Amino acid sequence: MKIKLLIIAALAPFVAAAQTPNFTITGKIGNLNAPAKVYLDYSSEGEGKSDSATLVNGTFKFTGNIKGIASSRMTLSREGIRDKEIYASGTGDVIYMNFGKENIHISSPDSLYNAKWTGSKVYEEMKAFEKEVGPTVMTVHHNANVLLKKATPEQQKDTAYFQILDKQVKALRVSRGQKMLLFAKNNPGSYFALQALSESVSGYGVKSDIALPLFNGLTEPLRLSYTGQGLYKILNATTITALGSKAPDFTQKDVNGKSVSLSDFKGKYVLVEFWASWCSPCRAESPNLSKQYAAYKDKGFEILGVSVDHDKAKWIEAIKKDGLTWPQVSDLKGWESDARKVYGISGVPANFLIAPDGKIIGSHLMGEVLNKKLAELMK
Missing domain, CATH: 2.60.40.10 (Immunoglobulins)
Incomplete structure (x- = not known):
């Protein structure tokens, strides 16, 4: 004792x-x-x-x-x-x-x-970073919406006024996108160089052949950090998820806490559907997915919904409201989702169609494009 x-x-x-x-x-x-x-x-x-x-x-x-x-x-x-x-x-x-x-x-x-x-030294560095590359997308849209709210009744009815604001917003976004890559190149030891590269890839669609050399130029601590390793996975995902490649396996929990793996559905055509409860375009696609699932679920077709939510209650609420009857999983890490990084998703909705042998045969199939592809496969 x-x-x-x-x-x-x-x-x-x-x-x-x-x-x-x-x-x-x-x-x-x-x-x-x-x-x-x-x-x-x-x-x-x-x-x-x-x-x-x-x-x-x-x-x-x-x-x-x-x-x-x-x-x-x-x-x-x-x-x-x-x-x-x-x-x-x-x-x-x-x-x-x-x-x-x-x-x-x-x-x-x-x-x-x-x-x-x-x-906060970090906050000061963040503001210095924003001063060099321009305001964040959230700030740009916030300021534009404030101006709209303050606009006169005549301005709010004026199409030209909206077009001017829209042009200004787009110009600021383009400018930020261009300057972030330059910041990453010139500040290889800054945490915000890593942030700049991450935003360039996820928010501006910068390709791996441009971003990867800049990533390799960052200091080792940044490259080996959690954020750095996550970005490295995304930069290499283009090769990993190319058509004809074997789909990377992953395991996440369903709404009841049960572990579900992609490999559990081997032998079927599987649509891995990345979405989120807060994503309007994702939710708009739900009726079409429901229709396709009903038509082909008994013919060897399955959908595996992978949510990038972080709020479990909102995730479950969206599943019920949209009537999603296929398997749903999430690690509830939001945009830090491990599966998202492995598959290199820069936005939702996004999906990958996997054949019974586990190989990727399609990606980013929405609406009629998805419907046509499934009709061909399920003859």
Whole structure:
């Protein structure tokens, strides 16, 4: 008994150290009180977490542990309803930022979106990065939507006004895309060079033959990081998922927590369908998928839905609402989905059609293109 007690006592300092927060974010937004809340969603090295804090005289505080630099979204809702702000036509009080193992303070007289940050070197580097390459896509759309909201009734009816705004948004996006590759080349040791490459590939469709040399030019710690290895998989996925290649196997859990593998469906034609509950084009394709599944499920055809959701409740709700009766899996890592990285998906919806021998015979088949392909195979 004494030996066990000594062991427990010896381990106690390590347990305490593991539980000690390595970042703190405090804030002061005006003099807001309940029901006003601030929500923080963040991920670091593949681990995602969510937290919330009710404002007391405008103040709030978050603490936690991260393994490296965190990517995050912070939302201020005066009504205490996070989703309402996130989907508020692009004008909600929502910000996207990076932070590290730091003691950070945020302050603003009225808005989270306009808040000033102090105590975060990572945040300062992020703002310097944005100054060099241009504002994020979220910021561009937010600012455009704010202008639309402030527009006069005459402007809101004027097609030319909308066209001017649309042209400005597209120009800013194109400019950012061009400058990010240059930033990655000129700043091989910066975490944001890795971020720039990741966004170039997933958001701008930059091909592997352009991105891979830049990736190889990054410092070793960046290449070997969790984010770096994830990007490396995506850059090599073009070869791995080429037509005629054997489809990479993967295992994820279904809505009941049961492990399901792609290889479980060997011997059938399988459509691996990547989607998400928040993806409107994905949901719009659901009726056609349901029709095809009903027509061919008894003839050796299967669909395996792979969600890039992170909210299990919303994922299950979408499955029920859309009447999806085929197998559904997700690792609930959102855009950090392991299967997404292996298959090099840069956007959803996306899919791969796999033959009974396990080889890929089609990709990105939607609507009538998918229907025609299945009709040929299921004669």
